[in-house]
Amino acid sequence: MFDIRPYQFLEWNSESFCCGDYVALVLKDYLNAELPAINYSGGVIEAAIALRTTPARALFKKIESPKPFCVVEMQQIRSADHVGVCVEVDGVLKITHCENGAGVLLSSFTEIREHYKILAFYEYS
Secondary structure, three states: OOOOOOOOOOEEEOHHHHEHHHHHHHHHHHHHHOOOOOOOOOOOHHHHHHHHHHHHHHEEEOOOOOOOOEEEEHHHHHHHEEEEEEEEEOOOOEEEHHHHHEEEEEHHHHHHHOOOEEEEEEEOO
């Protein structure tokens, strides 16, 4: 079962830590996944571009339905611009993600859909 406590004080930082970095950290801790660093500098748009072009995308396969520790690709502006990880908490799938200005969050699918369009789910392979 996922425990958010070790991550709860992490903050999105335009120089060094975006939502993709958080996803990589969670997958490393829970799946022992070794993902390359996402290199970018700037704000949310630059982070979104880096997420679309990272070589790490080749390490995932698209799946139809969410399951624990799959990556959730989301859109708030014009294209995919945010990612999170599905995690199971008390038997319920939720999404943990790191937002600019809010830090690490644990959100229900309903809460996510209030702010984002869910584009796809990806499993680490």
